[in-house]
Amino acid sequence: MTSFETAFSRVYDAIFPPRPSVQALLGDLADRAPAPRWLDVACGTGRHAIFLALRGMRVTAIDLDPLMIRQARRAAQRAGLSIDLRLGDMSRSETYRGLGRRIGGASCLGNSLVYAAAPGDLERTIGHIAACLVDGGCFLVQVVNFDHFADRPSYAFPPIPVPSAGLIFRRRYERLEGGVLAFHLELDSDAGGGETLKATHLIRPLTLADLESALEAAGMTVRERWGDFDRRPWSAEAPATVVLAAR
């Protein structure tokens, strides 16, 4: 039987196609980075790593999921790119071994920092990333706008059809005790009657204030806060929380 993780790593790019606004922002940051090295944390299928490597950056990209790293490795090979792809947990220091303090820009996109949900993991993760940055190096984070969900006991996103795979992707948050959320993910056969693949992750619903205080505690300065990658102003109603910090 296929696991949720296997199916998800295969259809991830079809569920969330690359967005021009993400690439425009990353490209601007890479062009202004004080050193030509980039660190992409929780890189998934490697789309940002590949975009930045094609732009001339030397990229290190890390992810906890071996299936995601495998997809990223294949995509880098297809593009003829050499990317330092690492299987590792973003909250652990060994994941960043050998990187020194030479990184000009870092990113953690696609609502990934929320997986640093265990006590201390967020602070450790941001601390490791900050320690890799040269002075003036930037760190771009994007999460779902959890200020918007602050009072809801649960929230279901609109389903996303994936016609190329005959699947429908569903996801839903459920608020638990202790300030964490259960994030329920499902891949259903769109024809009905097929198997439904499921996974549940514990996540930390990071508000703008949570993010900013963790970044500042790691010695970074918040430079911008936007409501999405198109750089609209942040508000509690905006779809995303996008924060640009610098060391």
Ligand SMILES: C[S@@+](CC[C@H](N)C(=O)[O-])C[C@H]1O[C@@H](n2cnc3c(N)ncnc32)[C@H](O)[C@@H]1O
């Ligand atoms: C929604 S995907 C986002 C992928 C990519 N950043 C993007 O924007 O397309 C979330 C990724 O976070 C990774 N992840 C979750 N927990 C992690 C951890 N502790 N360390 C590293 N990666 C992690 C997952 O394996 C998954 O690939």
